[in-house]
Amino acid sequence: MKTNYAIGAAVFLTAVLSASAADFYTQNFDSMGTNGTAPPSGWSVLYLAGDSLSSTIPTSSDMAGATAGSTTLQVWNQTEGAMDWGSGIAANEGSSPTDPNRLLGTSPTGDRGDMLQLSLNNTSGSTVTRVSVQYSMQLMAPGVLKTGFDPGYPEELPGYSFYYLDGSTWTHDSALDLTPPTPSSPQTTNGTAFAIINLTTPVAPGGTLQFRWYDDNADGYSPDYMFAIDNVTIDIPEPATLSLLAAGALALILRRSKPDRLVP
Numbered sequence: 001m002k003t004n005y006a007i008g009a010a011v012f013l014t015a016v017l018s019a020s021a022a023d024f025y026t027q028n029f030d031s032m033g034t035n036g037t038a039p040p041s042g043w044s045v046l047y048l049a050g051d052s053l054s055s056t057i058p059t060s061s062d063m064a065g066a067t068a069g070s071t072t073l074q075v076w077n078q079t080e081g082a083m084d085w086g087s088g089i090a091a092n093e094g095s096s097p098t099d100p101n102r103l104l105g106t107s108p109t110g111d112r113g114d115m116l117q118l119s120l121n122n123t124s125g126s127t128v129t130r131v132s133v134q135y136s137m138q139l140m141a142p143g144v145l146k147t148g149f150d151p152g153y154p155e156e157l158p159g160y161s162f163y164y165l166d167g168s169t170w171t172h173d174s175a176l177d178l179t180p181p182t183p184s185s186p187q188t189t190n191g192t193a194f195a196i197i198n199l200t201t202p203v204a205p206g207g208t209l210q211f212r213w214y215d216d217n218a219d220g221y222s223p224d225y226m227f228a229i230d231n232v233t234i235d236i237p238e239p240a241t242l243s244l245l246a247a248g249a250l251a252l253i254l255r256r257s258k259p260d261r262l263v264p
Helices: 060-064 244-256
Strands: 005-014 018-022 025-027 043-048 074-077 090-094 103-106 113-122 128-141 161-166 169-172 192-203 208-216 226-235
Touching: 060 169, 090 226, 103 113, 103 128, 113 226, 128 208, 161 192, 208 226
Parallel strands: 074 090
Antiparallel strands: 005 018, 005 113, 025 226, 043 113, 090 103, 103 226, 113 208, 128 192, 128 226, 161 169, 161 208
16 A cells, blocks of 8 residues: 655745654645646656657756746546646556546656656755655556558657756756656556665755656657656655664654645
């Protein structure tokens, strides 16, 4: 079962929501419901202008030039088969029209690639120097091979390439890239990625943390392979230098506090 929660502690960030140090932000997208056309707070869609011929990882400069996409989601389910909707459009996705287990996904067309972005505001009163990121990915539908392309033509940069904003630089973190093991066969889950990000430019109180999941537009397929993300968790790792007194005090706080559930 998917979870969407935060545990009360001392550090808070917001995406119009408050969350805290242990699992301070989590999102499973189920709050969108089976027919929701708005993403959860803090989420947006962008795209890179261009064509599908590029199969190279976007540079920081490329990512800085991304264009804002649609604020309205499509609603799509696996029972419909692969579809595309144009540049910078994402979808509320599930296995069927009645499935409450929802994901946020993409199917780029007419551009170089689409991306999902999460923005979190640091309202902790403390500076953030590192965060951990975890999420899962699912291949929702295989792409449809274009006429003239040989069967088995590769899907360039399959899955999601992960980026985070470090100061003014969009940084690609390959440890958080996810690629499906069998691109032609949708599976329940195509893996979970986890990594700790050390920021060279700390995020001061009132600053913003931003993360992006980039989906490349494949040249040989239309509609493209359809990928979606789920169970996103952003955490502030516990400092290794906590004193025994501080650690004990934190444990006492956690024992006395019930988890705070995030709401849209």
